[in-house]
Amino acid sequence: MLLIYPPVAKPTEPPPGIALLAGALQGQNCPVEIIDANIEGLEYLINKPALQDDTWTKRAKKNACAHLNSLRDNRTYLNPARYQRCIADLNRALNQTTERATISVSNYVDGEFSSVSSHDLLAAAAAPEKNPFYDYFSPRLQQALSSSRHEHIGFSLNYLSQAVVTFAMIGHVRRIAPQITIVLGGGLITSWMRHPNWSNPFAALVDRCIDGPGERALLNHCGIAVNHSTALADYSQLPLERYWSPSLILPYAASRGCYWNRCSFCPERAEQNRYTSAGANQNLDELHQLCQRWQPGLVHLLDNAISPALLDGLIQRPLGVNWYGFARVNERLTDLDYCRALKKAGCVLLKLGIESGDDQVLAQMEKGVTSALTEKVLTTLKQAGLATYVYLLFGTPGETPQAAEHTLTFIRRNHAAVTFLNLAIFNLPTNSSDAQQLALRPFYQGDLSLYSDFEHPYGWNRGDVRRFLEKTFKKDPAIAAILRRDPPQMTSNHAPFFVEGC
Ligand code: SF4
Structure with a gap:
């Protein structure tokens, strides 16, 4: 099982949902790999060449690594002006990599696809190469899927800011690994599924949508019958030293x-x-x-x-x-x-x-x-x-x-x-x-x-x-x-x- 946390969400701390699922699956001897595609994708875009070379963008790109290190340094938080400059420059470095979307350290708004339209999300899945994160997730998914024989892939969709990128990634997985089972869970999916009007518009693309806590449902999906899971979150596969905070x-x-x-x-x-x-x-x-x-x-x-x-x-x-x-x-x-x-x-x-x-x-x-x-x-x-x-x-x-x-x-x-x-x-x-x-x-x-x-x-x-x-x-x-x-x-x-x- 491969579990993915897609961009964009605040990269201040490791994502708890996929870490808990990893703990539950490992507790049942079910092999699992987890990827925080949010932090990887954001850092990929920050380091990508900009579309413009105005003074601010050049400065933002040049200082991006130093700013990330500053956010991991306690002393930055003693100097609010310095902190604000880091965030403003990182936003600039992200946003100047694409004309297709407005991207910041905490948000993603696509210029073409709406996060609250199933028609648009399916269209994002049909054209993953249009997504600004495509150059990151295309080789990353290829590598993850070819290095292990995953039978299932799960996406943790919690915020509207993750929706368009999630569906672009799902569309790409469908292309490169049509045999794999795709599962979709997380807070946003839960809210959608618990709405009285829900009629699963993603049935042709996603094999299973899970509402609420995913541990039991995911284990059952993998053929392991349990009534409940008491496993602890396992963060060992996540880049804990890399989150944008001065301590874990x-x-x-x-x-x-x-x-x-x-x-x-x-x-x-x-x-x-x-x-x-x-x-x-x-x-x-x-x-x-x-x-x-x-x-x-x-x-x-x-x-x-x-x-x-x-x-x-x-x-x-x-x-x-x-x-x-x-x-x-x-x-x-x-x-x-x-x-x-x-x-x-x-x-x-x-x-x-x-x-x-x-x-x-x-x-x-x-x-x-x-x-x-x-x-x-x-x-x-x-x-x-x-x-x-x-x-x-x-x-x-x-x-x-x-x-x-x-x-x-x-x-x-x-x-x-x-x-x-x-x-x-x-x-x-x-x-x-x-x-x-x-x-x-x-x-x-x-x-x-x-x-x-x-x-x-x-x-x-x-x-x-x-x-x-x-x-x-x-x-x-x-x-x-x-x-x-x-x-x-x-x-x-x-x-x-x-x-x-x-
Ligand atoms: S019901 Fe609970 S979670 Fe909701 S607003 Fe009131 S205190 Fe907060």
């Missing part, structure tokens, strides 16, 4: 789904993803084993919300390494001793989906928190010396312009406790309960689009929200100062390295 980041998901699972806007709820976890004790056993084996500099907890039991466990059985992840605002986080204990246990940053500073909006979203509680949590985390990455969501069906102003006031008042800030405009999941009650307007043109635009009940439409964010919210001096801290493109993936003491 170990990604780990202690759960799937979300233990809260009630927020009205949330795709987890819309997709009816069940919450599953092996439990805090087993999570901690696994985390200790993984840290012992891979010696990371930072653990990235991938859970939608780290459970209170796991937070307690991390205090009682510290990993001896820094960690960060998403937590839900809750009463425990108003206890200063508890927050200090989290910090002592290695927590450097908590990501918090605060969404709004208006209580009516929070109630309408079923967030289960109030702005007063959130304010107390922010204050306590600040007192304990923990950094925060705060996520806000504007333009939800319950929000009015006045409510958005309340959010602005809330952040301004708490600006000292907000280390980083992410602003998003609400995308309505087409299969959510809210979508049944609203007048919908097409958002992305394409049969695979998971979101819809809608007629806002208070006339607070996307254009108005965008104007408010650009002209009012981002212009507030306290908020502008927070936004300037955000690591461009890499955002929360690199944010912990900008936190003192990480």
Whole structure:
């Protein structure tokens, strides 16, 4: 079995999905090879000659290797201007290699094929040579398929930014190895397959699409009958020293789904993803084993919300390494001793989906928190010396312009406790309960689009929200100062390295 993680996704840490699948397959003595085609492909393009030779492009290409080394050096994160120059030059070096697509260190937008149109993805598969990564993946796939007798090849498709390249690679595999079985899995495929309109438009090209956790399905596909897999991720085949971070980041998901699972806007709820976890004790056993084996500099907890039991466990059985992840605002986080204990246990940053500073909006979203509680949590985390990455969501069906102003006031008042800030405009999941009650307007043109635009009940439409964010919210001096801290493109993936003491 050959497993591939295609471009483009942030190359800050090894891809956890294919590493977990590798561990599961090897645990059953099933030979497996894994390739992070994302980091290989990005570095290939960065070193490829540019189409233009303007001064900036020449400088970007000349310094590309040095910039990659800088991103792997702690000292760069003490100098935000230097970090920003690295990212800007790497984007330039990538983007100037093709006229067919807009490529950055974190995104890929094809000029011809849409990532949310099955027709376009099949067209990308029919013409792989058009893809900007073709010169990389054509010899690489040839080499991987000829050096071992793989019977199956699996692609891990998690983000829209990977979709067009994934299908170009699949189309190429079909040409050079028509006998091989092609399997497609990952977060994006899962979301597509769980949509009520899914009718597998890829059946003629892909042998099997897998939704949800792939370990059992993949083992069964290879003829190994198991009910569940408890294998650990195996990163041994990945180029761990090459990721674009100053130390190895170990990604780990202690759960799937979300233990809260009630927020009205949330795709987890819309997709009816069940919450599953092996439990805090087993999570901690696994985390200790993984840290012992891979010696990371930072653990990235991938859970939608780290459970209170796991937070307690991390205090009682510290990993001896820094960690960060998403937590839900809750009463425990108003206890200063508890927050200090989290910090002592290695927590450097908590990501918090605060969404709004208006209580009516929070109630309408079923967030289960109030702005007063959130304010107390922010204050306590600040007192304990923990950094925060705060996520806000504007333009939800319950929000009015006045409510958005309340959010602005809330952040301004708490600006000292907000280390980083992410602003998003609400995308309505087409299969959510809210979508049944609203007048919908097409958002992305394409049969695979998971979101819809809608007629806002208070006339607070996307254009108005965008104007408010650009002209009012981002212009507030306290908020502008927070936004300037955000690591461009890499955002929360690199944010912990900008936190003192990480
Ligand atoms: S806490 Fe986060 S993941 Fe959980 S339901 Fe709410 S938005 Fe979704």
